[in-house]
Amino acid sequence: MPNPHRRLSDPRELNALAHPVRMAIIELLSVSGPLTATELADRLDETPANCSWHLRKLAQHGFVEEAAGGKGRQRPWQVPGLGFRWDDEHASASMDERRAAEALSEVVMGRAIDRLREAQQRASEEPEEWRAAHSNTEMVAWLTADELKEMNEAINAVLDRHVERLTDPAQRPAGARLCEFVAWGVPTYFPGVDPA
Structure with a gap:
């Protein structure tokens, strides 16, 4: 690890x-x-x-x-x-x-x-x-601060699932390739759309 x-x-x-x-x-x-x-x-x-x-x-x-x-x-x-x-x-x-x-x-x-x-x-x-x-995914949703925090923590947990494969080649299954995921969960600002 x-x-x-x-x-x-x-x-x-x-x-x-x-x-x-x-x-x-x-x-x-x-x-x-x-x-x-x-x-x-x-x-x-x-x-x-x-x-x-x-x-x-x-x-x-x-x-x-x-x-x-x-x-x-x-x-x-x-x-x-x-x-x-x-x-x-x-x-x-x-x-x-x-x-x-x-x-x-x-x-x-x-x-x-x-x-x-x-x-x-x-x-x-x-x-x-x-x-x-x-896959490319983009979405917006109306969330509370607690919900945003919960979603970010859940996404981070999924992204960390195979982190040991970076340092331990024996953990990599046959046919595995280096893949990248980029995620951010932030309040966003659309013109004319005020916070609830």
Whole structure:
């Protein structure tokens, strides 16, 4: 089982992650395991020097660490645990913390939306069973704050059901592929529609 989510609140930590290359590095290390700066560069279409620089910045905040084996340029890096949590709307957060959290949320959600677009563009290339399993869902509903909280907790419980497969390949059934779910449950604002 992976280490628990790390809760972020320090604006310096949030800002360190709020960079597309750094977030891409974290994502790749999370799903592929230890990789060298050169391997990351090949996958990200970056230079090894640029990836090394970003790895050192991430290491300063404990987001990555050196993995066993290798040295110098062949030194692999890994994440010490999976996932992060942060609040971009917490009432007690400082203005700097809120701004940094919003910037990190923008990077994370922007990358997820880019992956959704790529999946949609490549859908016709997928075998029928994967096209049939694919789904996009969007809905709005009138809920109380308690109901919204309950639905978000239920969705999170479903999404966490197979989290151990990220770190333990033996848990992955034959034919499994890396899939992504993005969910948010928030009050929404439509022009001319006031809260009840």
